[in-house]
Amino acid sequence: MTLAYDVSGHGPAVLLLHSTVCDRHMWDPQMPALTGAGYQVVRCDLSGYGDSPVPDGPFDNVQDVADLLDSLGIERLAVVGASGGGRVALEFAARWPARVSALALLCSAMRGHEPSVELRKFGAQEDALLEAGDVAGATELNVNLWLGPEADEATRSKVRMMQRHAFEVQLAVDATAAQSEVAQAQAEAESAQAQAQAQAKAPAPAPAQGAQAQAAEAEAAQAQAAHAQAVHEQAAHAQAATTAEPAEKAELAPAQSATDRQLAANAELATSQPTAEAEADAQQGATEDGGVDLSSIVAPALVVSGAHDLPDFEEIAVHLAGVLPHARHLHLDWAGHLPSLERPDLTNALLVSFLANPS
The missing domain is CATH 1.10.287 (Helix Hairpins)
Known part of the structure; x- marks a missing residue:
C-alpha cells in the first residue's frame, strides 16, 4: 500500500504519525518548528485517512510505514506518534528497533489495552449515531471528546473536517462492498x-x-x-x-467506530491483518501470541498523557513508562487527547527539546 505523504526540511529524519481522529495535517503546527530546528520531517496518511485510500484487501499500517521510509531512503529516524499513530509507532519500534533513534508518544493507544467503561460508552454512542445516519453528530461527538479545553474554535474546526472526511471515506468503502x-x-x-x-x-x-x-x-x-x-x-x-x-x-454498514480505531490494538480488525510477508519480515519484536514485545524497543522514549483525556490513555502511558527500557512519563495538566493541536506552542517546545536530547 502506497501512503500519501510529504517531506519538509533537511537534517536528521523525524516521522510524524497522526491520530486516527485526524490525518497528517494535524501536524501542520509542528512542521515549521521541527524544520526550523534542523530536522527533515516526514508525515504520512495511514490507510483510509486523508489522501490514502482504503486498500481492497488486508493491509498492515506498520509495514506500510516501513515501506514508505525504505522508498525515501531513510534508514534511521526519530518517530512521533499521537494516539492511534502512537500504536503504529510502538509496533514499528518493536519490529525494527535499530531504525528508531527516539520515540515520542502523545496520548498513545496500545495493543492489548482493555477499554474503560467511559471509552466503551463513547463507542456505543458513536455507533448509534452512525447507524442512524447522523455522521455530523458522530463527528461532533469525537470533536467534543478528543479535544481538551485549550483548543480554540479554529482547532475544533480543523479536527471536525479531518474526522468527517475519515467517516466519509469509510462509509464510501462500505457502500461499495454492499453494492x-x-x-x-x-x-x-x-x-x-x-x-x-x-x-x-x-x-x-x-x-x-x-x-x-x-x-x-x-x-x-x-x-x-x-x-x-x-x-x-x-x-x-x-x-x-x-x-x-x-x-x-449507515444502519447496514456503519463506519468503524472511534473506539475501534483508537484502540485497534485490542483486537486485530479484518482490514488491518498483517500479510504473511509482513509477518515474516517482522518476527523481531513479535511475541508467540501475535502481540508486540515492547521490551525489544531500545530507543529512549517520552510518553505523554493529558489530564483532560480519558483515563485509558494515562493508564497506557504509565504502563509504557514502566515496561519500555528507556522511557519517562510526562503528564500535562492542561492537555486533552490531542496536545499537539491544543497547545502547539508548548508541544513544539517539548518535542524540540526531547529530540535534541532524548536520553
Whole structure:
C-alpha cells in the first residue's frame, strides 16, 4: 500500500504519525518548528485517512510505514506518534528497533489495552449515531471528546473536517462492498429462478417411476422454487439498501467506530491483518501470541498523557513508562487527547527539546 505523504526540511529524519481522529495535517503546527530546528520531517496518511485510500484487501499500517521510509531512503529516524499513530509507532519500534533513534508518544493507544467503561460508552454512542445516519453528530461527538479545553474554535474546526472526511471515506468503502453483495445476490437469484423454471418444464416422469418417485421429484421442485423466491427477495432487499437514504445505508454498514480505531490494538480488525510477508519480515519484536514485545524497543522514549483525556490513555502511558527500557512519563495538566493541536506552542517546545536530547 502506497501512503500519501510529504517531506519538509533537511537534517536528521523525524516521522510524524497522526491520530486516527485526524490525518497528517494535524501536524501542520509542528512542521515549521521541527524544520526550523534542523530536522527533515516526514508525515504520512495511514490507510483510509486523508489522501490514502482504503486498500481492497488486508493491509498492515506498520509495514506500510516501513515501506514508505525504505522508498525515501531513510534508514534511521526519530518517530512521533499521537494516539492511534502512537500504536503504529510502538509496533514499528518493536519490529525494527535499530531504525528508531527516539520515540515520542502523545496520548498513545496500545495493543492489548482493555477499554474503560467511559471509552466503551463513547463507542456505543458513536455507533448509534452512525447507524442512524447522523455522521455530523458522530463527528461532533469525537470533536467534543478528543479535544481538551485549550483548543480554540479554529482547532475544533480543523479536527471536525479531518474526522468527517475519515467517516466519509469509510462509509464510501462500505457502500461499495454492499453494492458487490447486491450483484452477487442478484446473480444467485437469477440462477435459482432459471433452475426452478427448467425443473417445472421438465417432462413428466414415466409411469414406471411409481408414485413415491413422482412425489419426491415434486417435493424437490417445490423446494427449488421456494429457494429461488427467497434468493430473489434477498437480492431485492439488498438492492433497496444500496439505493436507500444515507441513514439506511449507515444502519447496514456503519463506519468503524472511534473506539475501534483508537484502540485497534485490542483486537486485530479484518482490514488491518498483517500479510504473511509482513509477518515474516517482522518476527523481531513479535511475541508467540501475535502481540508486540515492547521490551525489544531500545530507543529512549517520552510518553505523554493529558489530564483532560480519558483515563485509558494515562493508564497506557504509565504502563509504557514502566515496561519500555528507556522511557519517562510526562503528564500535562492542561492537555486533552490531542496536545499537539491544543497547545502547539508548548508541544513544539517539548518535542524540540526531547529530540535534541532524548536520553
